[in-house]
Amino acid sequence: MxxxxxxxxxxxxxxxxxxxxxxxxxxxxxxxxxxxxxxxxxxxxxxHSDISEAICEQAKTLIHTSNVYGIEWQAKLADRLAEVSGMESVFFCNSGAEANEAAIKLARLFAHNKKVEDPHIIVMETSFHGRTLATLAATGSPAIQKGFEPLVGGFLRVPYGDLAAIERLAGQHDNIVAVLVEPVQGEGGVRPAPKGFLRGIRALCDQHDWLMMVDEVQTGIGRTGRWFGFQHEDGLLPDVMSLAKGLGNGVPIGASVGAGKAAKLFGPGNHGTTFGGNPLVCRVGHTVLHVIERDxxxxxxxxxxxxxxxxxxxxxxxxxxxxxxxxxxxxxxxxxxxxxxxxxxxxxxxxxxxxxxxxxxxxxxxxxxxxxxxxxxxxxxxxxxxxxxxxxxxxxxxx
Ligand SMILES: Cc1ncc(COP(=O)(O)O)c(C=O)c1O
Structure with missing residues (x-):
């Protein structure tokens, strides 16, 4: 078999x-x-009956056109995600790794727009961000990277929870442009961020004009008891957030969500996908958010x-x-x-x-x-x- x-x-x-x-x-x-x-x-x-119904109804209506046309359910889901996150704009893709790829590309575009030639993103030890070439390089696991060298460059690594290590890097490098962090490390052993860690990263990002990027692929969509893991720190807002997993309840959907200086970075031609955000998956995502709220x-x-x-x-x-x-x-x-x-x-x-x-x-x-x-x-x-x-x-x- x-x-x-x-x-x-x-x-x-x-x-x-x-x-x-x-x-x-x-x-x-x-x-x-x-x-x-x-x-x-x-x-x-x-x-789940609401999800099954949404899939059946949409399958009987329209599954796929293309991102070169307007997609009503995509716009509706983006509106809802903006509402529950307090963020502004969404790029839809098909998986968590793709959502993080988009985040990494956003950080690089942000860097090049402000003339940083060799941009670096701070990532964490024992993190997990996916299996594509860039996301496995961002992932803090030699076992996952082994055999796939040369690794995509542009990452600096610190121990999870160690704000002082990030501050030290800030003093040593002038080409840092972003920090990518999970609110709870899932694959890394279910490690919640120590109290104040995310807030400390936010402050450093503001101080140095970096993007704060949170990987909510595992923690997002209600998993931690809030819509998103970062919402456990009152008033905190990241610049970029990656979503997938729970957003589709089983249909493949990912999303890269932007706020503030990251909201309008991508322009036509910067990024794209054939399948990402089709009417079927976006209607399901919209239904997932509706059911979580209603129930x-x-x-x-x-x-x-x-x-x-x-x-x-x-x-x-x-x-x-x-x-x-x-x-x-x-x-x-x-x-x-x-x-x-x-x-x-x-x-x-x-x-x-x-x-x-x-x-x-x-x-x-x-x-x-x-x-x-x-x-x-x-x-x-x-x-x-x-x-x-x-x-x-x-x-x-x-x-
Ligand atoms: C935090 C985190 N980021 C990214 C990913 C990768 O998502 P996917 O497998 O959908 O590419 C995962 C998957 O486990 C994850 O837990």
């Missing part, structure tokens, strides 16, 4: 054929609780987060192998004191979809439509699973 697919993934031995809300079913009819949401994509769960899902994400985190902390109390339960909203990490990648398969065998990132961090990304009962089930299953696995490991050690 799959003999004609490039083996880019170590796939789990399961194929899902149907979903509903936070549930999935495999070919054999086995049921699973989805605490991963396709890695922060299906925030409204599977087969109060930002507040729901916050309440569910509290329920799950309290449950996990109580369940793991006095378990020395659990270092921390951390995260923001429904981006939750359980940090272990040891590599725990094998828990993914084990959870699957117990009908639960989870992920392990940074080697030893269980990452939970349940949908915003999870019920309280499902949240309880998630906590109970995970605690039992991890405790059982730790007990087995301890037996092995003492054998």
């Amino acid at each position: 799959n003999s004609h697919l490039m083996p880019t993934y170590n796939r789990q031995p399961v194929t899902f054929v149907r979903g509903e809300g936070a549930r999935l079913w495999d070919e054999a009819g086995r049921e699973y609780l989805d605490a991963l949401s396709g890695i922060a994509v299906t925030g409204l769960g599977h087969a 109060g899902l930002l507040e729901r994400a916050t309440a569910l987060s509290e329920q799950i985190r309290h449950g996990l902390m109580a369940g793991f109390e006095s378990e020395p192998a659990i270092i921390e339960v951390r995260g923001l909203g429904l981006l939750i990490g359980v940090v272990l004191d040891r590599p725990c990648g094998e828990l993914v398969r084990r959870a699957l065998d117990h009908g639960l979809l989870i992920n392990v990132t940074a080697g030893s961090v269980i990452r939970l990304l349940p949908p915003l439509i999870l019920t309280n009962e499902q949240a309880e089930e998630l906590v109970a299953k995970l605690v039992a699973l991890v405790r059982g696995w730790l007990a087995e490991n301890a037996e092995q050690v003492t054998d």
Whole structure:
């Protein structure tokens, strides 16, 4: 099976054929609780009736024309994104990596417009921004970069959360033009920005005339309990924001959003895409925002987060192998004191979809439509699973 697919993934031995809300079913009819949401994509769960209807209606009306013509749903979605973010203009594309590519191009154009010949963008250690050539160079992971050298240049790297390191770079280089940062590092181990970090970056960007660019591909569209992760710092506004994942609830859409000096940088001919922002995906994106607002899902994400985190902390109390339960909203990490990648398969065998990132961090990304009962089930299953696995490991050690 799959003999004609490039083996880019170590796939789990399961194929899902149907979903509903936070549930999935495999070919054999086995049921699973989805605490991963396709890695922060299906925030409204599977087969959401409003999303299915939007897709069907638009498919029967118009799927694609071209960006050389006006696209009504694109304009409507851009208006809504501007409304909820406080930002001004949107370029639509198809993925998170493409959204970040657009952000990087915006930073370079910004630089060249002000005659900086060799522009550099400050990026973070343990960051993740995508797999295209520029975004993998921006990504803070040698494993992801290995084999794809020469890397795209123009990036300077600092430890995540280290404002003083950014200040030091400012004193050493006169060709810095932007900072690119995730409000919570997802792939990097579910690390929320330390309090004041984003605000400090904003201040440095203002001081040095740099663009503040936030990668909200994983944290955006309600995942953290606000529309966007940067909104956890009152009054903060970035110059550029990258979106994807949850915006389409499964249809491929990305967006690069601009404000202030970044809002009008791109002109005709600077950037483009054939598929990006077609009527189908934009109508779905518009519906996603509508459902989140109508159903109060930002507040729901916050309440569910509290329920799950309290449950996990109580369940793991006095378990020395659990270092921390951390995260923001429904981006939750359980940090272990040891590599725990094998828990993914084990959870699957117990009908639960989870992920392990940074080697030893269980990452939970349940949908915003999870019920309280499902949240309880998630906590109970995970605690039992991890405790059982730790007990087995301890037996092995003492054998
Ligand atoms: C923060 C962040 N940026 C960018 C990306 C890349 O998005 P995509 O896989 O849609 O290209 C991801 C994907 O996991 C991500 O988490």
